[in-house]
Amino acid sequence: MRSDALRRRENILRVARELFAEHGAQIAMETIAEASGVGIGTLYRNFADRTSLVEEVTLGTLKDVQIASQLAVEGLEADDTGAWDVLLDTLIHQNLGALSEALGLQLPKKISARVLEVQASAALSLNAALELAKNADLVRQDISGIDLIATIGAMTRPLSRSFSKSAPGLEERIVQIMRDGLRPQAAQQ
Numbered sequence: 001m002r003s004d005a006l007r008r009r010e011n012i013l014r015v016a017r018e019l020f021a022e023h024g025a026q027i028a029m030e031t032i033a034e035a036s037g038v039g040i041g042t043l044y045r046n047f048a049d050r051t052s053l054v055e056e057v058t059l060g061t062l063k064d065v066q067i068a069s070q071l072a073v074e075g076l077e078a079d080d081t082g083a084w085d086v087l088l089d090t091l092i093h094q095n096l097g098a099l100s101e102a103l104g105l106q107l108p109k110k111i112s113a114r115v116l117e118v119q120a121s122a123a124l125s126l127n128a129a130l131e132l133a134k135n136a137d138l139v140r141q142d143i144s145g146i147d148l149i150a151t152i153g154a155m156t157r158p159l160s161r162s163f164s165k166s167a168p169g170l171e172e173r174i175v176q177i178m179r180d181g182l183r184p185q186a187a188q189q
Helices: 003-023 029-036 040-046 050-077 082-093 096-106 113-135 145-155 161-166 170-182
Strands: none
Touching: 003 029, 003 040, 003 050, 003 096, 029 040, 029 050, 050 082, 050 096, 050 113, 082 113, 082 145, 082 170, 096 145, 113 145, 145 170
């Protein structure tokens, strides 16, 4: 693929990911094309249908989790305890809650082998980082990888407009509460 075509494809995926998180994966393909700065024909040349676009966004999200987890493993193995915070920040900023809700509704009932393979690799990397964080006493011992992803997913679901308007800063407060709850001393109370 030519470099300009690759950049265009990556831009479509980035924009689709943002729009899926904000509006759900049922957003009109025309809206995605327009926001990506391409025509609808270009969008469909890159992604045959909504399902293929959703699958590619899902794969990209899982790969990002895997890469962030691998970087955390490398940092934690080098005694860089800040690598755990970087991993948490990365996972939080990926907007996993909004994305998983949107994408989950659009993925086919039978998940492709490609998605399952990347999902398994991401889970292995995340669990490796989590075990190193536990060994460094950075996180509670009773937290599993699924607990961590589910917590971050729940925390990053969009707040209702009434909450957002009446309680400015609530999202940041929720993030801090979650982070505090992951710390080892939280399990001892």
